[in-house]
Amino acid sequence: MIDPRTVVNPAQARALLDAVPKVGRKRGPRLKALFACIYYAALRPEEAADLRLRNCTLPETGWGLIVLENARPQGIKRWTDSGQTHESRSLKHRANKETREIPIPPVLVAMLGEHIAEYGTAKDGRIFSTGTGGTYSSSAHSYVWQEARKLALTPAQVASSLAARPYDLRHAAVSLWLNAGVPAPEVAKRAGHSVDVLLRVYAKCMDGQQEQINGKINDALDT
Incomplete structure (x- = not known):
């Protein structure tokens, strides 16, 4: 079950994302849009790491769309087929080649467009990569994030x-x-959850729902 004390509100999320590019000379600026995908599209970090240009519909105005195909979890070299630390794999809780569609708001469409315009893509089409085309490690993500927290939070x-x-x-x-x-x-x-898991895991984070639901029931009874 998710601890509500870990959950930021929209203003705090925006402040954190704005702080990310201020961390370091290269890492922070290259990771802002990746973190934005985690917030605005609820991607898992390993899903954002394997996001490719072909997965994204980024219109000039309005909402866009991400069609996830794979994730890129960090593992141990000797445990991966390729011998690399990061390897593309099927989505969590999904069969091989099964995809997941996530509509994305205009703010994320714009961030992804700006990121691609600034940094291009890796040779395999990945949107997020190091300057040499590699994948940032979880420790690199964590370092940038902790520094951004110091800048954005009390x-x-x-x-x-x-x-x-x-x-x-x-x-x-x-x-x-x-x-x-x-x-x-x-x-x-x-x-990318089942409804049962979703409601069980996020039960404590659903604040204010009872009053809203009661109001809907009253409206239905009055019709």
Whole structure:
């Protein structure tokens, strides 16, 4: 079950994302849009790491679309088929070659467009890579994130569990969708969960739903 104390609100999320490019000379600027994918599209970090240009529909205006095909988890070289630390694999809880569609808001469409215009893509089409075409390690993600927290949050918040990991941006996204009234089956589909797991894991993060639901029931009874 997700601890609500880790979940940032939209203003805090924006502040954190704005702080990321200020970390380091190269890493921070190259990772802002990746972290934005975790927040605005609820991607797992390993899914964002394998996101490719062909997976994205980025219109000039309005909402776009990500069609996820694979993830790129970090492993141990001797345990991967390729002998590399990172290797493209099928999506979590999905059969081989099964995809997942996530509509993305204009703010993320713009960030991805700006990132691609600035850095291009790796030879295999990956949007997020190091300057030499590699994949940033989880320790690199963590370092940038912790430095961004120091820039964007108060000392008390930095010492707390608030957005302690980049993955907590995904929890914030899913919590936001649920509290905005998006039906659980649609949230589950976008996040790559079953409805049962979704409601069990995020039960404590669904604040204010009871009053909203009671109001809907009253409206239905009055018709």
